[in-house]
Amino acid sequence: MNNIEFDTKKQIIMDLVSHPEYRPLKIKEIAAxxxxxxxxxxxxxxxLQTLIAEGKLIKTKRSKYAVPEKLNLISGVFEGHPKGFGFVVVxxxxxxxxxxxxxxxGALHKDKVLIKIVSEPSGRRKEGEVVQIVERGVTEVIGTFDKxxxxxxxxPDxxxxxxxxxxxxxxxxxAVTGHKVIVEITNYGNERRSPEGSITEIIGHVNDPxxxxxxxxxGFNxxxxFPEAVMREVESIPAEVQEKELKNRLDxxxxxxxxxxxxxxxxxxxAITITKKPDGKYTLGVHIADVTHYVKENSFLDKEAITRATSVYLVDRVIPMLPHKLSNGICSLNANVDRLALSCIMDLDExxxxxGHKIEQTVINVDRRMTYTAVKKILEENDEExxxxxxxxxxxxxxxEDLAMxxxxxxxQRGSIDFDFPESKIILNEQGEPIDIKAYDRNVATKIIEEFMLLANETIAEDYHWQELPFVYRTHELPDPEKIQKLGQFIYNFGYRIKGHKESIHPKEIQKLLSEIEGxxxxxxxxxxxxxxxxxxxxTASNDGHxxxxxxxxxxxxxxxxRYPDLQIHRIIKQNLNGELNEKKIAHYKSILPQVTKQCSELERRAEEAERETNKLxxxxxxxxxxxxxxxxVISGVTSWxxxxxxPNTVEGLVHVTALDDDYYIFDQEKYMFVGERTSKxxxxxxxxxxxxxGTDKIQKTIDFEMVE
Known part of the structure; x- marks a missing residue:
């Protein structure tokens, strides 16, 4: 049977099972x-099997065939949970x-599935049942072998x-017990039977550095x-800025x-420049590496950068978005060398x-490479040396410092929310073993850079929003109304209130609450x-606010x-400055940006998860x-288990409910607490x-605590 005949039969069958008068049909009924x-x-x-694999058709438990819409089925991706249940992202x-x-x-993490809704409890999320696995999401698994x-x-890791x-x-x-391996899944099993697999690679023993x-x-793929084609392209890029590249740039x-x-x-x-005038006004320059001068659209470098979307900062290494010759070399704003930049130069009142502001293609030369520690010593500690x-x-x-404050x-004042939870700084020795863990220091220097970067980001975003040009925005949507309602109910017990409707709360209310509870x-x-x-x-490709x-x-x-989104908007900004953003280019960006933003968001999540996992380990x-x-x-979470x-060093562990053995404790879900039945503790x-x-479990990456009186 040739492809035309096959595709014709597929279409005829789809027309048949989609017919409004037909119920789900058995294979012999379709044949007849x-x-x-x-x-x-x-x-x-x-x-029929091809249509099922494509997600266009479903086979019911009674061996009948129907289109998912007829059975009110919903397509989505299954997200597994360690406790055996899961969620489907639709x-x-x-x-x-x-x-x-x-x-x-039998669904496993990342499987594409069809589900039916079985329950819609009031005030809680819908519950469903997996009816069909359309496509397996994982074919290889990284894990520890137990022989x-x-x-x-x-x-699985x-x-x-x-x-x-x-x-x-x-x-x-x-493989022997303790080997980290890659296993190819050969049989996915079912709800009663484990998946089966074949080991394709032994990475090393869990105890090997x-x-x-x-x-x-x-495991995170x-x-x-970098591919050879990318590295060949990098070789053609000069190690220093060339005189001819300074043309049409603000020096x-x-x-x-x-x-x-x-x-x-x-x-x-x-890099930063700043001047303060006698009348109290400022000119602040935020100068950003002009990466797009070297990473051209659709080049091998560009294609590789978007497949990575972000550099990944693991506890013992950095996996860069761009090769080191760019990221640490010609693109890095190193001191005492000429560098190309895209600058946002802002005038501010007292x-x-x-x-007022202007965006310019510039050439800069950094005077000093400062560290947060050195600036802190100058401004906070008044260190004479x-x-x-x-x-x-x-x-x-x-x-x-004056401007940042x-x-x-x-x-x-406008309501920006500042959650000041400490980040971890893990210090390793040469063998990769952790020798100290402490909270990352947020000081005057980190706050200066934070404020200046935020201001540049907002200024650029507003400029391009009003120009009505295709752009990439960083969007932070309104909180989930149900969670805000629960928060409101909880804080009421402490005498606090959140004003406004749960559907349209203003961030100022959250910031006001954080100010009220401080200390x-x-x-x-x-x-x-x-x-x-x-x-x-x-x-997102639309400006929906933060x-x-x-x-x-x-x-x-x-x-x-x-970050690729930053690189993408640099490209748009430069083409706009150079008068190259014609109708064809605008149409091009309108067509690609929804997918670019979606992919960058997904890969950002992957990087964050990988960073979290290495920190936990x-x-x-x-x-x-x-x-x-x-x-x-400090108790950071209370759950039924x-x-x-x-x-204080940011390490988190679990006191299992079975370890609370001085009383029988009742879990109060509404108030996030355990109450001792006899002692009322x-x-x-x-x-x-x-x-x-x-104790600790390196495979599960868990730490167990017990309470001490």
């Missing part, structure tokens, strides 16, 4: 209606659909793949090595310019309001619940070395050396407690 003889039934079966639905463990019907005499199991994979002795490639992080990199090499970054940073993509070392720049830093005050015993619990009510920010920043216009302009490794030791911590406690989010480290 199409007058297909018994000896050609295998051809019909082949067509594009048209605002909230994911909950799938109980009994209703997964028995004649077989073994691979325990990703806990969302909640089933171990059976491996027969003939398919184990000689570097194996753990490499496994995470492979993060691209490490500001004589402006006093600095970069301010962490000590370890090598990809320096933003109150910190932008009263550091002040003497950078004496010519000290007045500039004081002007920066003005901007910060203005931002808070109060209930601050940790309420601020955490407020954070959990927020949605995740994402990239709720968390209380900003009508926001984009990402300031990091094109490590090293925290487990660090705490495994402290088993039996006691620490003071136990209490999460966060230590209460454990709630935000309480300070003493714990002892019980």
């Amino acid at each position: 209606l199409l007058d297909i003889p018994q000896h050609d039934r295998h051809i019909l079966d082949e067509v 594009e048209e639905e605002e909230n994911d659909i909950f799938i109980p463990g009994d209703n997964t019907n 028995s005499s004649n077989f073994g199991f691979v325990i 990703n806990p969302k793949l909640f089933k171990d994979i059976f491996v027969s002795k003939t398919n184990d490639k000689g 570097g194996t753990d992080i490499t496994s995470i990199v492979r 993060l691209p490490v090595d 500001i090499r004589d402006w006093q310019t600095v970069t301010i970054d962490g000590e370890d940073a090598k990809d320096l993509d933003d 109150n910190g309001t932008v009263i 550091t002040i003497a070392e950078y004496k010519e720049l000290v007045p500039m830093f004081k002007d920066m 003005l901007l910060r005050t203005k931002r808070k 109060k015993p209930e601050e940790p619990i309420i601020s955490r619940l407020a954070l959990r009510s927020m949605k995740q920010a994402r990239y 709720f968390g920043l209380s900003a009508k216009y926001y984009t990402h302009f300031t990091s094109p070395i490590r 090293k925290k487990v490794e660090y705490m495994s050396k402290h088993i039996g030791e006691e620490f003071e911590g 136990g209490i999460y406690v966060e230590l 209460i454990y709630r989010i935000g309480d300070t407690v003493n714990i002892r480290v019980l």
